[in-house]
Amino acid sequence: MLPAPALGQTAPLSLRPDQLGAGVGPAGGAATAPARTGAGAGPGGALLGGGPAIDSNAPVTFTAAEVEYDQNENRVTASGAVEAWQGERILRADRFTYDRDTGIAVAEGNIQLLEPDGQVLFADRAELKGGMRDAVVEGLRGLLAQNxxxxxxxxxxxxxxxxAVIMDLSRVVYSSCDLCEDNPEAPPLWQLRSRLATQDGESRRIRFRDATVDFAGVPAFYTPYLSMPDPSTPRSSGFLTPSFGQTRYLGAFAEIPYxxxxxxxxxxxxxxxxASQAPPSGFFNYRQRFNFGQLTAQGSLGYLNGKQSSGEKGWGGHIFSRGSFTIDxxxxxxxxxxxxxxxxxxxAYRQxxxxxxxxxVYAEGFWGYTSYARIRALAFQGLREQDVTGRIPLVLPDMxxxxxxxxxSLGGTLTADATAFQVYRSEGTQSRRxxxxxxxxxxxxxxxxxxxxxxAQAxxxxxxxxxxxxxxxxxNESTATTATGNxxxxVDWRLxxxxxxxxxxxxxxEPRVQLVTGPNTGRQTNIPNEDSLDFEFTDANLFALNRFQGRDRQEGGTRVDAALRGAWYFPNGGSVEALAGRSFRFSDEALFHERSGLERRASDWVGRVTVAPTGWFDVTARTRLDGETGDRRMIETAAGFGLDPVGLPGTRFNAGYLYQVPSPLRTPSRYTREVFGGVNTxxxxYWRAGVxxxxxxxxxxGVAAGxxxxxxDExxxxxxxxxxxxxxxPVTSSVYPGGTTVLFRVSLKTVGEFALRAL
Known part of the structure; x- marks a missing residue:
C-alpha cells in the first residue's frame, strides 16, 4: 500500500505501464488523494502514429487533482486536471479511468496529447486497450507539423x-491554412476532405480515399485515392505531383516524377x-551527402524529332554533375x-x-592564409554549329x-607562385608551359x-x-621551344x-599616378597564347602591372598611368563616386588588338561613375572613349530604383544599357547595342509580380521578355x-525563336503541387 503524501508534496509518482493502479489506496475500499499522487497514462503515441518514437517501457508519471482506486471493481480513476507524461510526450484530460481486469483505459473530456516534435492532438474521448497499444478516439482534432x-x-x-502504428480516421478534413481571424468558422483557403484516411507509422505516409479538395468551401478537385508523406516526415518515397504541358518540339507531354x-x-x-511527338524519355536528379563531402548529378535521355531549327534527329542526352570532398x-x-x-x-528538353x-577534376590545398596549391584537369565541349571539335582544348594537368x-623588416610583402600546364588539341596548337x-x-x-x-614583378x-x-x-612557325621572362x-602615388x-x-x-617600366617584350609571335586571348581595357585594370588576363602575353616597355577619383560620402551611408583615367606608353609595341583601347601610345579614356545617395537608388556606369576622337567604344550602365520612400516597399526598378564596338575576339564581330529593364514588386x-x-x-x-x-501564404x-x-x-546571323515558356503552378503546402507548362 502506498500512503497518501502530505499536502504540498511536489514529487510525482513514476510507474511502469504494467503497474497502473497497483497498490493505490488502502485495501478493501476506495481512496482519494490530493494532486501528484497517482499512476500513469499509457505508452506514448496513444492517439496518432506520428511523432518521434517513445520507449513504451519507460516510466509513466502523472498528476491529478484526485485519484480513486476501487478495489471491488479493480479500477483506478484520476480526475481533475489529469496530466501524464512519458519521456517528452504529455497527455492531458479531465478524467482518466483504467480497468485492471480488462486492461482498458478511458480518457474523457478535453483530451490533449502534446508530441515531442510540437504536434498537438485533441479529442473528446479515447479508449485504449491491449496494453495501451490500440485506441478508439472520438472527435479527433490535431495541430500537426508544418502548420x-x-x-x-x-x-x-x-x-x-x-x-508499427496504424491510424484509421473517418470523415477527415485536413488543411495547413490558418483560419480567418475575423470569422474562424469560415472555410480555410483550401482543405482536403476525405471519407477515410490512414496514417501509416511504418511507411510514414497518409493515404486518403474518396478525397475532395475544396477552395474557400467550394469543391474543385476529386480523386479516389491520394497519398502524401506524413507532415512530420522530412523525406518520404513516392510519386510527386505530375506536370503537363505543350511544346513545339515535343507536342503535348506529361511528366510523372517519382x-x-x-x-x-x-x-x-x-x-x-x-510526349505526343517523341518517344518516351526521362530525367533523373541524384543527391548524396557524406561525412566528408557531397555530390549531385542530373541528366536525361531523349529523342530529337528533327523539327528543331537545326534539323537534328535521333537520341540524345545530357549529364550535369558536381561533387566536393574533404580529404584532410x-x-x-x-x-x-x-x-x-x-x-x-x-x-528542346528545357535544360x-x-x-x-x-x-x-581538381584537388586543392590550403595552409592558413599564406599558401595555396591546386592541380586540375579541364575539358570543354563546344555546342555551337561553327565549333570545330578538334580545336577545343583539353588541359591536363593544370598546376x-x-x-x-x-x-x-621594411614592411614589404613578397609573394611567390609557380605554374605548369599542358594543352592538347587534335587539330590545333599543343603546348606546355x-x-x-x-x-x-x-x-x-x-x-x-x-x-x-x-x-616589383618578375x-x-x-x-x-x-x-x-x-x-x-x-x-609563322610550327614548333617552338623557348624561355622568356619579364x-x-x-611606383604608384596617390594623394x-x-x-x-x-x-x-x-x-x-584623389589624384593617382603610376610609373611602370621594364624591358620591351615585342610581339611575342613565337610564344603560344592560351590564357591571354581575351582582353578588355577598363578602369579595373588601368593600374595593373600586366594588363593581360593571363601570362602568355607580357606587357613591356615604360608607361605612365594617371587617374582622378572624386567621391562624396553622405551621413546616411550613401555616396557618389567618379573616376576617369588613361595610360601613356613610351613605345609602339603592337601587343594589343585593334579597338582594344591600348593599340596606340595614348590609350582610350576609361571611367566609372557610381551614384548611390540612398539605399533605394543606385546607378553604376562604365565607359571607354576613343583617346583621339572621344567616340564611344564601350558603355555599360545599370541602375536600380526602389519605391520605399513613397510607401511601396519591395518595389524595385532595374534598367541598363550596353554598347560595344566590334572586336576580333568575338564571333561574329559586330556592334552591340542593347537595353534592358524590369520591375519587381x-x-x-501575399502577392508579388515582376516583368x-x-x-x-x-x-x-527583342532578345528576351518575361x-x-x-x-x-502559409x-x-x-x-x-x-x-x-x-x-x-552566329554562322548565318539569322535569328530564330529560342523558346517560349508559359508556366502555371499550384502548390498546396504539405500535400503537393500541380504544374502546367507550354513551351
Whole structure:
C-alpha cells in the first residue's frame, strides 16, 4: 500500500505501464488523494502514429487533482486536471479511468496529447486497450507539423506485430491554412476532405480515399485515392505531383516524377516523360551527402524529332554533375562533369542551354592564409554549329602553387607562385608551359599624406609547342621551344584629399599616378597564347602591372598611368563616386588588338561613375572613349530604383544599357547595342509580380521578355510565368525563336503541387 503524501508534496509518482493502479489506496475500499499522487497514462503515441518514437517501457508519471482506486471493481480513476507524461510526450484530460481486469483505459473530456516534435492532438474521448497499444478516439482534432490541421469524426489506432502504428480516421478534413481571424468558422483557403484516411507509422505516409479538395468551401478537385508523406516526415518515397504541358518540339507531354529516399543521406528523383511527338524519355536528379563531402548529378535521355531549327534527329542526352570532398584538414578534392549531345537538345528538353560546357577534376590545398596549391584537369565541349571539335582544348594537368613569404623588416610583402600546364588539341596548337612569378609590394607615406607604393614583378616562363601555325595562334612557325621572362617595376602615388562638408558628409579628391617600366617584350609571335586571348581595357585594370588576363602575353616597355577619383560620402551611408583615367606608353609595341583601347601610345579614356545617395537608388556606369576622337567604344550602365520612400516597399526598378564596338575576339564581330529593364514588386502581403525585357537596338529585335506573378501564404502558392527568348545563329546571323515558356503552378503546402507548362 502506498500512503497518501502530505499536502504540498511536489514529487510525482513514476510507474511502469504494467503497474497502473497497483497498490493505490488502502485495501478493501476506495481512496482519494490530493494532486501528484497517482499512476500513469499509457505508452506514448496513444492517439496518432506520428511523432518521434517513445520507449513504451519507460516510466509513466502523472498528476491529478484526485485519484480513486476501487478495489471491488479493480479500477483506478484520476480526475481533475489529469496530466501524464512519458519521456517528452504529455497527455492531458479531465478524467482518466483504467480497468485492471480488462486492461482498458478511458480518457474523457478535453483530451490533449502534446508530441515531442510540437504536434498537438485533441479529442473528446479515447479508449485504449491491449496494453495501451490500440485506441478508439472520438472527435479527433490535431495541430500537426508544418502548420498542418486535421479533424475527424472518429479514429482507430492499432499496432502491428512489428510495432508499427496504424491510424484509421473517418470523415477527415485536413488543411495547413490558418483560419480567418475575423470569422474562424469560415472555410480555410483550401482543405482536403476525405471519407477515410490512414496514417501509416511504418511507411510514414497518409493515404486518403474518396478525397475532395475544396477552395474557400467550394469543391474543385476529386480523386479516389491520394497519398502524401506524413507532415512530420522530412523525406518520404513516392510519386510527386505530375506536370503537363505543350511544346513545339515535343507536342503535348506529361511528366510523372517519382521521389526515392534511398537512405538518410541520398535520394533521387526519376521523371519519365511521355510526349505526343517523341518517344518516351526521362530525367533523373541524384543527391548524396557524406561525412566528408557531397555530390549531385542530373541528366536525361531523349529523342530529337528533327523539327528543331537545326534539323537534328535521333537520341540524345545530357549529364550535369558536381561533387566536393574533404580529404584532410588541408586538402579537398572535387569534380564538375557537364556534357550534352547538342545545344538544340538542351533547348528542346528545357535544360539550361549554353554554347560551351566545361568539366573539371581538381584537388586543392590550403595552409592558413599564406599558401595555396591546386592541380586540375579541364575539358570543354563546344555546342555551337561553327565549333570545330578538334580545336577545343583539353588541359591536363593544370598546376598552381602560391605562398606569401611574410613581411620583411621594411614592411614589404613578397609573394611567390609557380605554374605548369599542358594543352592538347587534335587539330590545333599543343603546348606546355612552366612558369613562376615573384611579386613584391612596399607601402610608404609622406608628410603631405601621400601614399607611395613600390611594386616589383618578375616572371619566368618556359614553353614547348607544336602546330603553332594552327589555331588559335596561327604563328609563322610550327614548333617552338623557348624561355622568356619579364620584369616590371612600378611606383604608384596617390594623394587622398579629404574635407568635411559639415552636415552633408565628407568629400574626397584623389589624384593617382603610376610609373611602370621594364624591358620591351615585342610581339611575342613565337610564344603560344592560351590564357591571354581575351582582353578588355577598363578602369579595373588601368593600374595593373600586366594588363593581360593571363601570362602568355607580357606587357613591356615604360608607361605612365594617371587617374582622378572624386567621391562624396553622405551621413546616411550613401555616396557618389567618379573616376576617369588613361595610360601613356613610351613605345609602339603592337601587343594589343585593334579597338582594344591600348593599340596606340595614348590609350582610350576609361571611367566609372557610381551614384548611390540612398539605399533605394543606385546607378553604376562604365565607359571607354576613343583617346583621339572621344567616340564611344564601350558603355555599360545599370541602375536600380526602389519605391520605399513613397510607401511601396519591395518595389524595385532595374534598367541598363550596353554598347560595344566590334572586336576580333568575338564571333561574329559586330556592334552591340542593347537595353534592358524590369520591375519587381510586392503588391500586397501575399502577392508579388515582376516583368523584364531585353532589346537589341542594333538588330532592332527583342532578345528576351518575361512576366511573372506569384501568390504565397502559409499554405498555398500560385505562380504564373511567361518567358520569351530569341537565339542567334552566329554562322548565318539569322535569328530564330529560342523558346517560349508559359508556366502555371499550384502548390498546396504539405500535400503537393500541380504544374502546367507550354513551351
Amino acid at each position: 498542418g490541421r486535421v479533424a475527424a469524426n472518429g479514429a482507430r489506432r492499432r499496432t502491428t506485430e512489428s510495432g 521521389y526515392w529516399a534511398i537512405d538518410e543521406s541520398s535520394d533521387v528523383v526519376v521523371t519519365p516523360l511521355v 584538414e588541408n586538402w579537398q578534392a572535387g569534380f564538375s562533369i557537364n556534357r550534352a549531345t547538342s545545344e538544340t537538345y538542351l533547348r 539550361p542551354a549554353t554554347s560551351v560546357l566545361s568539366s573539371t 598552381y602553387y602560391e605562398t606569401v613569404l611574410g613581411r620583411d 612552366i612558369g613562376t612569378r615573384l611579386r613584391y609590394e612596399l607601402p610608404r607615406f609622406d608628410e603631405m599624406g601621400g601614399v607611395w607604393t613600390f611594386r 616572371d619566368g616562363l618556359g614553353y614547348n609547342a607544336v602546330n603553332l601555325n594552327l589555331a588559335p595562334n596561327f604563328s 620584369i616590371r617595376l612600378a 587622398p584629399m579629404v574635407r568635411s562638408a559639415g552636415a552633408y558628409g565628407t568629400q574626397l579628391i 510586392r503588391l500586397t502581403t 523584364f525585357g531585353r532589346y537589341d537596338l542594333e538588330e532592332q529585335r 512576366v511573372n506573378a506569384t501568390y504565397e 499554405c498555398f502558392i500560385f505562380e504564373g510565368r511567361f518567358y520569351r527568348s530569341y537565339a542567334e545563329n
